[in-house]
Amino acid sequence: MTFKTTLTADATHGTLERLRAANLDFARHYPGEGGNRQAVHTVYGGGHLFSAQLPKKLGGIALKALDEHAPDFVTFAKALGLHGSASLPTSKVAVDDLAARLAKDPDSVRRVDEPAWFAWTVHRRVVAKLKAEPIEDFRIDFEDGYGNRPDDEEDAHVAQAAREVAKGLAARALPPFVGVRIKPFTEELRERAVRSLDIFLTTLVGETGGELPDNFVVTLPKVQIPAQIAALTELFELLEPKLGLAAGALRSEIMIEATQAIVGADGSSTLPLLLRAAKGRVASAHFGTYDYTATCNITAAYQSMQHPACDFAKHMMQVAFAGTGIAMSDGATTTMPIGPHKTPKDGPALTPEQLADNRAVVHRAWKLHYDNIRHSLEGGFYQGWDLNPAQLPIRYGAVYAFFLESLDAATERLKNFIQKAAQATLHGDVFDDAATGQGLLNYFLRGVNCGALTEQEALVTGVTLEELRGRSFVKILDNRRSR
Numbered sequence: 380m381t382f383k384t385t386l387t388a389d390a391t392h393g394t395l396e397r398l399r400a401a402n403l404d405f406a407r408h409y410p411g412e413g414g415n416r417q418a419v420h421t422v423y424g425g426g427h428l429f430s431a432q433l434p435k436k437l438g439g440i441a442l443k444a445l446d447e448h449a450p451d452f453v454t455f456a457k458a459l460g461l462h463g464s465a466s467l468p469t470s471k472v473a474v475d476d477l478a479a480r481l482a483k484d485p486d487s488v489r490r491v492d493e494p495a496w497f498a499w500t501v502h503r504r505v506v507a508k509l510k511a512e513p514i515e516d517f518r519i520d521f522e523d524g525y526g527n528r529p530d531d532e533e534d535a536h537v538a539q540a541a542r543e544v545a546k547g548l549a550a551r552a553l554p555p556f557v558g559v560r561i562k563p564f565t566e567e568l569r570e571r572a573v574r575s576l577d578i579f580l581t582t583l584v585g586e587t588g589g590e591l592p593d594n595f596v597v598t599l600p601k602v603q604i605p606a607q608i609a610a611l612t613e614l615f616e617l618l619e620p621k622l623g624l625a626a627g628a629l630r631s632e633i634m635i636e637a638t639q640a641i642v643g644a645d646g647s648s649t650l651p652l653l654l655r656a657a658k659g660r661v662a663s664a665h666f667g668t669y670d671y672t673a674t675c676n677i678t679a680a681y682q683s684m685q686h687p688a689c690d691f692a693k694h695m696m697q698v699a700f701a702g703t704g705i706a707m708s709d710g711a712t713t714t715m716p717i718g719p720h721k722t723p724k725d726g727p728a729l730t731p732e733q734l735a736d737n738r739a740v741v742h743r744a745w746k747l748h749y750d751n752i753r754h755s756l757e758g759g760f761y762q763g764w765d766l767n768p769a770q771l772p773i774r775y776g777a778v779y780a781f782f783l784e785s786l787d788a789a790t791e792r793l794k795n796f797i798q799k800a801a802q803a804t805l806h807g808d809v810f811d812d813a814a815t816g817q818g819l820l821n822y823f824l825r826g827v828n829c830g831a832l833t834e835q836e837a838l839v840t841g842v843t844l845e846e847l848r849g850r851s852f853v854k855i856l857d858n859r860r861s862r
Contacts (some may be wrong), residue, residue: 409702412821416828417706418516418556420774421665422765426521426559427536431547434554437768438513444716444769445509448741452478455505456498458742459749459773461780463494501783505775508830513771515829516556516762519544521575522563522600533571537578545586558596558632564607573614580629584622591628596662598632601670602653603639609656630660636667638674641695650699661705665764666693668710684710684751690758697759709755711764716744716773745773752777761825775830782831785822793819793840797855817852824850 424433449455453474456464468474481488481499489496519540521533528536540559547553559579562572576597583591599611608631615629633653635641643649654661668689672682683689689710696707718737720729729737748770755763756778765774796816823840824847826832837847846855 410704411702412704416555417825418554418762419778419829420763420765420771421516421518421556421708422514422771423518423520423524423560423711425524426519426540427525429517429519429540429543431543431550431552434514434517434547435552437771438509440768441513441771442506442509444741445506445772448716448738448745448769449502449772451475452499452502455502455772455776456494458745459776459780460746461494461498461501461776462784464498466494467498497780497783501776501779504779504830505772508775509771512554512830513768514554516558516594517554518598519557519559522560524560530571530574533575534578537575538582541579541582542586544583544592548587548590548592553592556594556596557592558594558598560598560600560634563601564599564610565601565603569610576614577618580618580622584624589623591624594662596630596632598634598665600634600667601636602633603637604643605649605652605656608633608653608661612656612658612660615660627660630662631657632662633657633664634667635664635692635696636670636674638671638692641692648695648699650696654700654703654705663706663708664696664700665708666696666710666760669713684712685754693758693760706762707760708762708764709751709758709760711766712744712748712751712770713766714744714747715767716741716748716769717767741769745770748773749777753781756781778829779831782822782826782829786826786832786836789819789822790836790840793823793842797841816856820847820850820852820855823847 422437430436445455449458451474453464453467453469456467468477477488477492477495478499481496485496485499488499521537525533525536544553544557547557559576561575561579562568564572597611597615599608602608611631615631616626618624619626619628633640635650640649640653643652650664666689668684668686669682671692672686672688675688677686677688693707693709700707718740720733720737722729752763752774755761761778763774765771793816796819820842823832823837823842827834827837827847834844834847838844842855846858849855
């Protein structure tokens, strides 16, 4: 059937070409998630304490804390308040019997006692993670975790930390992500920050023969104005040719810790201007809970990761950075899971009452950390900070529980969507479109990358291992259409 039209191709050519240019410009600014792995946490540690073997050591401390304060999966589940944990047994005999049945046939137990299977699976995968890859991202800190020291002392510590990174790189002992946090580019500290940056990179490259660790970043804290990240970018451009690094090899991480980083003096959002000043070098943006709430004049008693002021700032980050490929991270729980009673080296063992007191204190800190992580995850922030190795079991426990809770529903939705190829589908009361398909694929990618899900659990959806690793839902659909 032929329809009459009014507009000719010549008449619309100019309009459509301008629209095409605008669409391409939009795509350049918002390329979407790159599909690269994002760490679920960043562990911050003082630069003077870093060594090549530190990640492995921290994993051992984390396992010891887990064994001491949650020696079985039921204790762990109840401490965190995992769903259904109230129904789990408490006697050691019953817990041991349940653990034995789960180890022998987890699927059979799951059919009659899903909370037990869930708690056991989370705990088992957390232990495996702490043994295999306890740290996903480590930040060698020369700012808040280090303090202000004489120049000679900081110079020596910076150089030593760089040498340890080189050792870790040679021994393949570094986490998948690693970086260094220098001091802020404020008027008081900018020269010290630049000197530390120079010494660290010069020493590192000299030790490695020009090689940087994978996913290496330089973290700039307390960014207030675009000129500060622009200065870091200019320093990168000066350092790269002098150190024999490829152009663009050095990447930055912006810390959003001041209200001025959200809204500038002219009333506009500063966040997009920070990316522009970085000239495409920003890998990630981290939110600093306590500095930010302090700049909002919130008193210490009410400074927390779940404060509405933090939610506002983080949503501003999401609005500004969504679709840019910038990874975003939430902040830290500063209540440490450390019991009040220490075992003397040569003294008597702790009493049962003291041990119980220690466990109660640790469990309260764990629950707070768990709740903060869940709040971040539910708000779309899949990364946060850990400051103590005893927090690591809770980081992975919270992340793994988050992904496992949604596994069945996500599996059915993705399977249904793939079977329908490019057609939007209705599953339950949720209407899926192509963007949701990519979101579901990202769910499995994130879950598999961090150890929350197995590759086999992802393959149940109907995707192949090659398609999963390809990270593109559009390509999956194209492949299915062409079959």
